Amino acid sequence: MKKIFIFIFSIFIFSSAYSQTKHISNMSDKDYSALLQESILSYGNNYNLKLFLDKIKKGEKVSIAALGGSVTEGAGPALFTDGYAYQFNRKIRTQFTKDNGKNIFFDGAGLSGTPSPIGLVRYEQDVTKVLKQNPDLLIIEFAVNDGGEQTHQRGFEALIHDALTNNPNTAIIILYSAATYGNTQNQMIPIANYYNIPQISILNIVNKSINNKTINEKDFYTDIVHPTKEGHELVADCLMQLLNQTNKNKQNEKPAIPTKSYLESNLFGFKQILSDNQDVKITSGGFNSIDSQTQYLQKTKQSNFPFNWYHKPGNSNDSFNLEINCKNLILVYKENSQYSNVKFGKADLFIDGKYIKTFDCSKNNGWGNCLFELIIDEKVSAKHSVQIKMQDDSKDLGFTIVALGYSK
Template identity: 35%
Template sequence: MINNIESGPKAPKDPQKKRSGFYIMINKLIEATARFEGKPSQEVYLDEGRFAFDANFVGGVEDENILTALKSCEGVHKLVHSIGVCVKASKDVGNIDFVLHNYGKLDRYKSGTLIKIPCTKDGSEVIITLKDYEWSKDDDVVGKMAFEFEKPELTAEVTVKVYLNDGYEVPEISIDPPVEFGSDKYNSMIKKSLLNIGNNKRLKAAIDKAERGEDVTVAYIGGSITQGAGAKPTNTNCYAYRSYLKFKEMFGKGDGENVHFVKAGVGGTPSELGLIRYDREVLRDGRVTSDIVVVEFAVNDEGDETKGICYESLVLNILSAKNKPAVILLFSVFANDWNLQERLSPVGRLYNLPMVSISDAVVEQFKLTREEGNIITKRQFFYDIYHPTNDGHTIMTDSLAYLFEQTSKNACDEMDIELDIAPAIGNSFLDVHLIDKKDNSCGAVIEQGSFKETDKDLQFVEVDCESQGTPEFPYNWMHAPESGRESFRLKVKSRSLLLVFKDTASIDFGKADIYVDGTYILTADPQAVGWTHCNAVILYQEEISKEHNIEIKMSDDSFDKYFTILGFGYN
């Protein structure tokens, strides 16, 4: 059961005494995103330890007892007295509601408490006192906060502070001073991002082409950071769009209309899926020729089953195009200073590619005080555990622009990069292509069985400079409870085959068993990850191409559930 409380307590309260508390958001810019269901909103997830992380990361809380208490609703009610919400927005933004949603034990998204209260827009604090509300006994964890707007693309600035019950104390933090963009110290930090300037023949060719007024396309493929997560507005403040604008301003002819932009970032997905997406989402099925491709999977590829082979295969696939595009490897970083630069950079070293490391630029200075040389704090750089703020996206933009600038200054390398060499990690997934309801160029034989519906509740991403989301893998096959029990069958000749299926937290979705040539391979569980996104898994990988028969059928306990096959990748 959801408690959907549309307003705060009716009886006014006496002024609160000053309580100890900590921030989990400070002057954070938010943006309303259109939702498949419900009002446009900015969602802030607090499950999976993120509430505790934000308390430590934003609020400076180091007490382990307090951080542990934030990981369950039971602990939160012992610890938290109230939550203060401040919203600043222009009058024409319309109504904004603050939502606090606890996830349930029985049904993650439906059996926990949901509280909704209206916000003021003048920056005054609205206090939500926990004891004034009725809470479900099924509450498990604080799942998320959300700010609901009347229309998408509207923005506001918010601050959220958690106030503690008597007996709990945390130190007050000081607010960080503004970042001094363009200062000598800032520019020195940006220079550290240039991990490898690489062979410049291809990148200079693209620059020269742009300066001559010929059409040039700058493309980006990666995960949620490339999609624009953390940037507000997502479509125009993300590093991809802003670095494209930098290139256009630096080298475009006249007003730069000859320089074009392609963005294909998809949250939560590794290069294993990027291989399958590249033809459709970057090359647009042959309609686009990319001159520069920025590849950003340094914080997404932990989920790559091949531990780098898919990454190198994708990079080599791009480099092998007839028009000889330039490839730039971009290494972003998480708030815990982690990325996969050590694993993936040997690919760039082998082919002598330009490489830009955001980690090299910012991580060491994170450890310094402002007096010791800090330029930007983690609170300023990161919007959440994973994604940059507008300031963070600015640093990524300026780091790529520095590569562009240095490349344009240097003499052109005489020889092109060498591709016909032994791989750094592996290249066995070269030339992977997509099979779905729309594309089947290999002539695979498909019997859809009971997987005859089309799922429309998909992962949506902002493509290119669009602000509205576009569905991923819309030409899919979905099993529905009323569709029957027949298996989905695919007969295809290939060396490798990857299955892409939909992950979701919905309890209406069940598992499917996968067989290759009659042998059980795996059970695909769409609820294992817990949110709606695209999941790629390898069904087989062999040295030579031969015909295989694939069967996908609902598990014995899941015939009355849904399951969505988004597509396949083969080579």
Template identity: 35%
Template sequence: MTDPRSSAADATRAPMAPQDPASGRNGLYILHDAAIEATARPDGTFAQEIYLDGQRLIDKARYAGGGLDEAILENLRSFDGFRRMVHRIGISVHAHGNEKSTVFFTIHNRGKSGRFESGTRLRFPCPADGSESLLTLEDYDWSPDDEVPGKFAFEFERAGVLATANIIFYLHDGYPVPESIPEPPVDFGSESYRRMIEKSLLNKGNNKRLKTAIEKAKRGEPVTIAYIGGSITQGAGAVPLSANCYAYRSYDLFKRWFVPSGGDSVRFIKAGVGGTPSELGIVRYERDVLRDGTVEPDIVIVEFAVNDADDETKGSCYESLVLKALAGGNKPAVILLFSVFMNDWNLQDRLAPIGWHYQLPMVSVKDAVVEQFRLSKADGNVISKRQFFYDIYHPTNAGHKIMSDCLGWLFEVTDRSAADGEDLPTDKPPLIGNGYVGTRLLDRMNADGIARIHPGGFQETDAELQMAELDDHSYGTPLFPHNWMHTAESGNPSFKMTIRSRRLILVFKDSGSHDFGTANIWVDGQLKRTADPHQVNWTHCHAVLLYDEEDVREHTIEIAMAEGNEDKRFTILGFGYVP
């Protein structure tokens, strides 16, 4: 039933509290035997970043370091507290295989005057043989502008290097760190593991379409499995991402189970984009999943259960996306997958009723793992949160494997069940809404014939874009490259667009750079909203709803830099419109 593949990262153990080899001071793990991967970055480096700002450093300390005093966690909220508490940092990197390349460890603090532009940056070499390098904080000059620790990074000489890394904060006296009891590796072959996986099957659903895809695969006929979702579908937390993400692992499992001789008749389409909801998913579905009409999936897995809190349509875009997928030419099976955050939260209660409504197969990772998280090993715990989660949002390799095995259980149950005689219902009245089924992407490349556009001061094209590893690629693909960008030299003329449509979604670029500023958006002469690219503070695709009407009529959209931001950048990535 389960995929037997495993790795060192699949079997993470809880750490023992380390001690500074020179002073004997207590140590606090921030990373413990964490799998890292050298990934090509837009600046030409090959690196693995560990972001620390916001709540991230505190969460890493809390879950990697075990039960900690709140005073210790509070000190991690600022760089002043960090300096007060941390004596030095221990860093070790063990490159896998025969890799001999040098590794550079980088610290980048966020600055008070410029979040990304100021703040101390330190970069120094570390051996890749697993030995520990020690960085004593008092040996370095730190900027008075340092506000919070921003990120650590491991930089390699080439892409694709895999390694295991540890980062330890050795603390000054007076900051005790408790020892953690080591956890045994996860037993993926146990009966208790199998029972946990079986709990994930929220609904078998009408199996006609999924059975059809499985039978096609068994005959050696071409089958396409597509995945759309957020960062978990993109593969965040998996190392290497391209091979250990749940999407690839479940595709590979399907192929090995059902394709004669494990052939290449099954195609893999992965379209996960970090930090984005189904409101953006419906805009990019035809481009990223259907590849502008060149792909007809047989199976579509939809994973937005932890991303849709920011969906302004409160489920209408999600239901529309499901219906859009169901209407595909191959009559694809649509599977709803509900992932989960470390705080046991997801939107399953909002989204699962859509699955029940259309009799869809549904797989809940939350139902599989959350209950057993609360148990001791003696009472039935299979995997701890520390083992399942890479950070508070994303799974480790072990977590991705569990997600894959949950999908595998649905495949197995469907394969051994009799086929349903009738197809599932797709013509029922919508449960929440279906008004976005016809959403199409409008960007700089295809705007002619759809809308009348006068770009004004938005003449340039932004090339520094959010990237996503599509399909089985280890490299990132820039998202929304056909955009309109305002720059400091553009002047004040506004972007104007006239379009006939029922509904319109604007997609603009978030950024952490102070070069970017705020823009005002008018619809038919009325100020509709102000778009702030610093709301998220990282390079990111941000979808916002401009209007939602039942009838088609002509609208005029105007976008201009807000007062005091005329010399800033702002990027209109594109629009999703319903004709």
């Protein structure tokens, strides 16, 4: 009788605690659980995710990285640490470890306003070097930042391919965030399916829930794209649902990485240029200052691109010159803030002596954010000369080459 009482009492305590959990828009536990399940677009091949879960449950050292834009950085709530990536980090430690995850190493690698190609340039510095290894679990979230251009899709595919090439056991989850303007998941899904990657769509469940009035738009969004604290928790819970279901499922056979790219041309093997190397020689010219006002990470309050080339007003008008052996080259540059007291100007781009285009940053209508351009895009690697020069009427104005990334 005593055992029966204890058993019933335990169930009562568990049920009471669970029922006291407040979900977004005060949804019932049943409806909330169904919503989480519905967010899973694909379980993909679960081999790597099962490996990750086995390691974490055994207390082995594991690393988790969340790479994306402002949603991944934690924009929306008052505290960025209430973003989905950080909530997910806390939830996985609580549920799957007995020591609060002392052997879990987490890297929140979100950066506001950045699409997949900039993520590709950042990956080596902001993920593998931060973790000092390739991640055991990588969450990729760029669906509300990427546009419909194929360059974005190529960057997205390269992130998946390079992560798996660097470590074939890296578990990847593709997260399609929600925005009132939609996202680009329809362009990304075929690529993720090609690599048989698990996928979650927040857009699908949020749109459906708002339409059937089970969720109020204001309960999920703080603006047109950034979730509330409760909205971020919904995203984290969707990720946990995928892990919980995968934990129950039988492990698939080890997958093979496709030998051919899904898209006809690819951006595989990208590296960020930090200094001269066997492929690169830089003459900085008048771009020899460091811009300390480039985008900074919420988690460090420091510039995310400390190695940049800044034409500071007053510097010489000597051009920035790059000699490089590459197939692809991405230029990341700064859109100056309208509130900045430094005026930016126009810079001309020449490749192999030929004028290509002008980058006009004179309007100062940004917020110090990054823009990018794929300035070399060839089928095979070759030697190229790249020159960036301030226009004559901008020689006393600013311009920042935030980062450069290339592949061979």
